[in-house]
Amino acid sequence: MKMLRFGLLMIALSVIAAPVLADRLKDLARIKGVRNNQLVGYGLVVGLDGTGDKAPFTNQTFRNMMTQFGITLPPGVNPNLANVAAVTITANLPPFAKPGQELDITVSSIGNADSLRGGTLLMSPLKGADDQVYAMAQGSLVVGGFGAQGADGSRITVNVPSVGRIPSGATIEREVMSPFTRGDTITFNLLRADFTTARRVVEAINGQLGPDMAYAHDATSVSVKAPRDPSQRVSFLSILENIEVNPAEDAAKVVINSRTGTIVVGQNVKVSPAAVTHGNLTVTIEENPEANQPNPFTDGETVIEPNTQIAITEDPARMFQFGPAVTLNEIVQAVNQVGAAPGDVMAVLEALKQAGALRAELIVI
Known part of the structure; x- marks a missing residue:
């Protein structure tokens, strides 16, 4: 038997905003021109325990690196790079960073490497949006993910083993000019x-x-x-x-997260006079297939015929009324008195907005 219940069984959260308090200017604003800059690079992670990738660009990168070290691989030789993985390196360069300071970096596999655990990133340049090198990265990876695979092909993975971090893994080589003193x-x-x-x-x-x-x-x-x-x-x-x-109060908003059932109602939300009724509809579908046997001493076959029974039940609905200039506290009390579920609250708020009774911006995320 299959049960289809129209309604969302979620947890609703109604937040009553506190009185506005004074904030420091540093918490309200940022100085123009004082900002982070994103850096990105490409490199190789070596020393893996057979969990590297087999991408063609990994072989090409490995050959180029060997050439820089003065080693020329014979033509046609395809090295087995099970212990090597091609990766991208990302970092944020903070404002006023000076050469010699260090950055934390994130290393992510771009091939089909199973894991970067135990690997070491070889020296790789990190470039900015202007294609200039601002830092050099190298070091041993710290990988939080873990994966294991059995001989029968079964596997288990915890977190993401193809991404790791290197604390203080990059050294700044170039300073970004700041308009701070201009x-x-x-x-x-x-x-x-x-x-x-x-x-x-x-x-x-x-x-x-x-x-x-x-x-x-x-x-x-x-x-x-x-x-x-x-x-x-x-x-x-x-x-x-x-x-x-003292920052200004935000505009009246109601934020609904349809995936988690979270409902946040702002302080300045009001409702015009309105009467609301809302009920749940339950549809029950039951499958009882029947078998029809052929007549004796015949060449007939047993036939399974479907037998579906559908029943619709509507729960009794209760009506509640909003008065003029209803406050947030009164909205919460009215909804709680009828025992409405979070999914019902969402439907009621959306209907009030369509009817023009909800004096707030309705945001669904």
């Missing part, structure tokens, strides 16, 4: 664009440093007059980034 101003870009927050940032800076020290370009960018001397600019920024600002 110009007469420093610009802060808000992490969340908001006109009210931008105005409050300007007011907080001018209130502490003096009038006309800061001005807003738009809902994201705020510029502050700053000294040109680098040492003075560092001290100046130390003061700026610790100024406390």
